[in-house]
Amino acid sequence: MTTTTFSGTRSETGLAGIAAVALAGFALLAAAGFAQATVIHDSAHDTRHSIAFPCH
């Protein structure tokens, strides 16, 4: 009898890792899409309008 080992779980990321990745995404999204500091707002202006984010 052959046994096949399911190794999928080995490569799974732990909950803390998943949370860290999501947090990085939220931080980046806050900077690119939400920050109202003039320099960031002006640089990201056309992008925010184009991706349907509230801009100003």
Add this chain to the structure above:
Amino acid sequence: MIRNLLASALFAGVAAGLVASLLQFWLVIPLLLEGELYESGVRVHFAASLDAPVQSPAGPAAGLSQDPARHLLTTAFSAIAYVAFALIMVAAMAFAERAGHRLSARRGIVWGLAGFAVMQLAPAAGLPPELPGTIAAEVSLRQAWWLFTALSTASGLALIAFGNGLLPGALGIMALALPHVSGAPHLDTYYGVAPPELAALFATRSLAAAAASWALLGFLAAWFMQRARPAG
């Protein structure tokens, strides 16, 4: 592994962000530049005057070649925004995989379209994509409603997609509807200076470009995640 998630998000986000830029420069930015002509008053849409209303002819603005630095920044920020979308999505994908839901590149497309619904379509149902010059409610109020809508829509879709039985489905529908029942912040007067045709085309095209880019983002993110997995 966290490195797989980060790398998948980075590759997929940059690629989808660049494609999004191409779509935007083709379909969206020319309208945005045209809208700025009305914002600045270079063109007018049926402005009141003493005798006849004044109307500028339609047509594209001076063109994309005018300000390369500005458009380079837009490209860079599109890539950054889509990397941000990708980071959040791969985290959600990894979480779903842990819960036993299989992922494939094909399913990634559905993930991407769900992301589009969360980040663009549902918020746009209350706050339409704005041409420059659109006068709207206080930006912090709109951002707060946007965030609430995105979170509520994401929860609703997750309940519907991964829940078992009637209750999660019913709760999911409620979560989808809640932001629109409470309503987005709006002003009590219309202030639009741009032609409605232009504003409408801008809104629909920016959503279409985002939908296509998100579908690609979901496909690529799932594909990279599967590919990075060590063969068992």
